[in-house]
Amino acid sequence: MPSNKDTQKVSNRRTLILVLAVFVLPAVVAVLMYASGWKPAATGNHGELIQPPRLIEDRSLLSLDGKAVKFSELHGKWTLVYLNSASCAEECMKQLFLMRQIHIAQGKDQDRVQRVFILTDVKAVDALPEKLSDYAEMRVWKGENQVMDKLATDFGMDLKNTAEHRAIYMLDPQGNLMMRYGEKTEPAGMRKDLARLLKYSSEK
Numbered sequence: 001m002p003s004n005k006d007t008q009k010v011s012n013r014r015t016l017i018l019v020l021a022v023f024v025l026p027a028v029v030a031v032l033m034y035a036s037g038w039k040p041a042a043t044g045n046h047g048e049l050i051q052p053p054r055l056i057e058d059r060s061l062l063s064l065d066g067k068a069v070k071f072s073e074l075h076g077k078w079t080l081v082y083l084n085s086a087s088c089a090e091e092c093m094k095q096l097f098l099m100r101q102i103h104i105a106q107g108k109d110q111d112r113v114q115r116v117f118i119l120t121d122v123k124a125v126d127a128l129p130e131k132l133s134d135y136a137e138m139r140v141w142k143g144e145n146q147v148m149d150k151l152a153t154d155f156g157m158d159l160k161n162t163a164e165h166r167a168i169y170m171l172d173p174q175g176n177l178m179m180r181y182g183e184k185t186e187p188a189g190m191r192k193d194l195a196r197l198l199k200y201s202s203e204k
Helices: 004-035 090-104 107-112 125-131 145-154 162-166 187-202
Strands: 048-055 060-063 068-070 078-084 113-119 139-142 168-171 176-181
Touching (some): 078 090, 090 113, 176 187
Antiparallel strands (some): 048 176
8 A cells, every 4th residue: 555655756756747738848848849949939937936845734723613633624526725914904815805706717617626714813813704705616715823833834935925825826736736816917918827737737
């Protein structure tokens, strides 16, 4: 029976192959075509590729209503992840809206995508349910400070850097972190990246 370590190696390898097929190889082909005199449209990903993709630890968290959850519950779907304070000011709400629109834009593939908002603290958490009344289908998770610090490390995020609170992350169905979208990423680019990943992963 293969060990968990061996299984993870296989999962990472599959994710890496998919990333290469969807993003890297088209860019290489475009360069070669350009060198030959062709001028194709821009190709490649619009976010920051995480190389190699890394599995997010299966940390114990809580849903907004206090139920115990595990990070591995996200496995099985492509996941858009956003981390920010429970106070969720204007910029935070904009990012949640953006994630929702990107999700909806996937049309018939919407069911293969999910969203999760992870609270980096619980300041003003009592006011959050009302703020998120239009986001009932989005998971909202919280946790102890130590867990949040470790989770931020898993995502390569500095919680003290407010600029990083604008980043949206993408996980593959095995729970591997594979893409990061910073504040300068065009929403249309995120939508296209996700659509391509959904298309090519369904053809595997």
